[in-house]
Amino acid sequence: MTNKLKYFVGNWKMFGSFSSLKNIYRIHRFCVKFNKARKKNKIILCVPNTLIYFFTKKFRSKIISIGAQNCHHHQTKGSFTGSVNAKMLKNVGAKYIILGHSESRHEGDTNQLIKKKIKSALNQQLYVIFCIGETYSEKIRKKTFSVLKNQLKSSMDKKINLNNIIIAYEPVWSIGTGKIPKIDSLRNIFRFIKNEFKKNLKTKTSPPVLYGGSVNDKNITKFTSILEIDGFLIGGASRSSKKFIDIIKNYYK
Ligand code: PGA
Numbered sequence: 014m015t016n017k018l019k020y021f022v023g024n025w026k027m028f029g030s031f032s033s034l035k036n037i038y039r040i041h042r043f044c045v046k047f048n049k050a051r052k053k054n055k056i057i058l059c060v061p062n063t064l065i066y067f068f069t070k071k072f073r074s075k076i077i078s079i080g081a082q083n084c085h086h087h088q089t090k091g092s093f094t095g096s097v098n099a100k101m102l103k104n105v106g107a108k109y110i111i112l113g114h115s116e117s118r119h120e121g122d123t124n125q126l127i128k129k130k131i132k133s134a135l136n137q138q139l140y141v142i143f144c145i146g147e148t149y150s151e152k153i154r155k156k157t158f159s160v161l162k163n164q165l166k167s168s169m170d171k172k173i174n175l176n177n178i179i180i181a182y183e184p185v186w187s188i189g190t191g192k193i194p195k196i197d198s199l200r201n202i203f204r205f206i207k208n209e210f211k212k213n214l215k216t217k218t219s220p221p222v223l224y225g226g227s228v229n230d231k232n233i234t235k236f237t238s239i240l241e242i243d244g245f246l247i248g249g250a251s252r253s254s255k256k257f258i259d260i261i262k263n264y265y266k
Contacts, residue, residue, distance in 0.1 A: 018221075022041070022056075023251030023257060024114070024246055025251060032152045034068060038072075040077065041074055043076050043191025055078070058078075058079055080111065082110070084102055087133070088199075102137075109140045115183060144181045145206070146161075146182055147184055169213065175220060184226050188227070192227060193227050196238065203241035205220045206222050207241065215234070221244060222243055224245055230256050233245070233263050
């Protein structure tokens with residue numbers, strides 16, 4: 014295990030209410046104590062848009078940041094019924110944003126659209142958590158590397174601000190299914206993503222790369238041997254403060 018900063022990102026999806034603030038307080042109380050011994054965890058909770066303002070007003074913390082889960086690609090105001098752009102999310106207090114999540118891709122987000130969204134979020138100085146990952150049918154057709162390569166290449170502008178990008182590798186077949194990749198293949202995939210990124214953007218450093226897909230308090234220990242993993246994007250298990258805290262605790266056991 015290294016001393017590098019580790020990210021634990023919660024993706025609450027379409028769950029949560031004002032009363033979920035107590036969960037955030039619990040996570041915060043735990044992290045204040047825990048990080049004293051090991052100052053290396055960054056907690057990001059990506060919550061529904063309706064809760065961002067409330068949470069960021071009620072709660073200020075260096076350890077926990079609040080993020081959004083998607084935005085409209087248009088940078089300015091416009092006639093886009095039901096949509097919210099990156100600027101609006103920034104205005105209500107979001108610091109991070111998940112883009113390219115497979116559930117958003119399923120609703121119609123293409124690589125080209127995601128590219129526009131990434132650009133508009135970065136223009137607002139939001140930190141982007143850019144999700145990539147193959148489907149089950151792509152996996153069994155041995156297309157994982159070509160899919161990841163294409164997602165990275167077609168959604169990322171060469172001139173982007175590298176400091177504001179985090180990548181999350183989320184195999185679609187693993188999200189919400191309880192299935193996780195084999196550790197050896199995961200290690201290779203992480204190496205591939207980091208190398209591809211450096212090659213594409215002609216840079217010597219790769220951004221943090223997170224793993225997401227069925228992470229829970231039991232299987233988290235399986236990931237500790239992969240030094241290339243810079244953190245986790247956690248869906249279902251992040252809605253319980255206890256499970257979320259146990260994931261962090263067990264990771265360091
Ligand atoms: P999961 O979701 O942890 O419930 O599999 C992960 C995600 O959708 O980001």
